[in-house]
Amino acid sequence: MIIVGAKGFAKELLQIVSVDMDLPDNDIVFFDNVSTDLPLKIYDRFRVLTSFEAVTAYLSKSKDKSFVLGLGQPKYRKDLYQKFIELGAQPVSVISKNAEVGSFDVNINKGVSVLSGSKISNSVDIGKGCLIYYNTIITHDCNIGDFVEVSPNVTILGRCRIGKYTTLGASSVILPDVTVGSNVTVGAGSVVLNDVPDYSTIVGVPGRII
Incomplete structure (x- = not known):
């Protein structure tokens, strides 16, 4: 390998x-x-x-x-x-033995890395080439696009959509039913309450586009 x-x-x-x-x-x-x-x-x-x-x-x-x-x-x-x-x-794809992955309706595409402490719920789709870093939580009915980088301690709550090539900074939180576009950067510690358009940078609590 x-x-x-x-x-x-x-x-x-x-x-x-x-x-x-x-x-x-x-x-x-x-x-x-x-x-x-x-x-x-x-x-x-x-x-x-x-x-x-x-x-x-x-x-x-x-x-x-x-x-x-x-x-x-x-x-x-x-x-x-x-x-x-x-x-x-x-x-x-490589998945740490210390990660928890749901048993029902989970699709992890090729080239994905899931590190220790990550928790992935049921009915989750993760696109190819994604990086799911330490202690990430991805809850039910979420869709993660291709080559997304999910930094340590990120929380993605139910029914979220994350577009391809997006980076979620460490300890950021994506609230339920939010769509984050493609090529977006979410700053560390941000709390995203509303949809985010493509090619945006969002920071803060609550998150604001800069």
């Missing part, structure tokens, strides 16, 4: 891939073609691929073609998701 990224979030994702999924060290590699300060191996155990050519060579020899997105920011996640598919890799 390739973890796309090799720094902050990628190291957090390693906990799920290595420990929860119990993959051997040799079956886990990182990818980072931007950073110049990385060791040859992360934690002296997991090697780093530093170019797309190296990814292509790795995929040609490996039976496991899977990859997970080990980086934040919706745009970067979308771009690398598409690039790795073009290279022949296959997106998979």
Whole structure:
């Protein structure tokens, strides 16, 4: 499995891939073609691929073609998701064993990461490439669009709709029946009472568009 990224979030994702999924060290590699300060191996155990050519060579020899997105920011996640598919890799979702996911009418698409402490209720749809960070709560009948980043301690209450490429800041709260558009940034700690149009930034309690 390739973890796309090799720094902050990628190291957090390693906990799920290595420990929860119990993959051997040799079956886990990182990818980072931007950073110049990385060791040859992360934690002296997991090697780093530093170019797309190296990814292509790795995929040609490996039976496991899977990859997970080990980086934040919706745009970067979308771009690398598409690039790795073009290279022949296959997106998979990873869910911490310490997350709680409802048993009824839950759809989690490919390339989603769900971290420890998250709670996802029944009748929830999560689009591809989303990041559901620590201690998030997503209650019933919610729809989360593609490549949404949900920061730690976010609460999304019943029947909400979150548009694609949106970022919900840490500890923000989306009240019931609210629609948050696409490419929206919700500031940390904000409480969103009303619908938010596309390409907006909203902050404060109650949330206001700036």
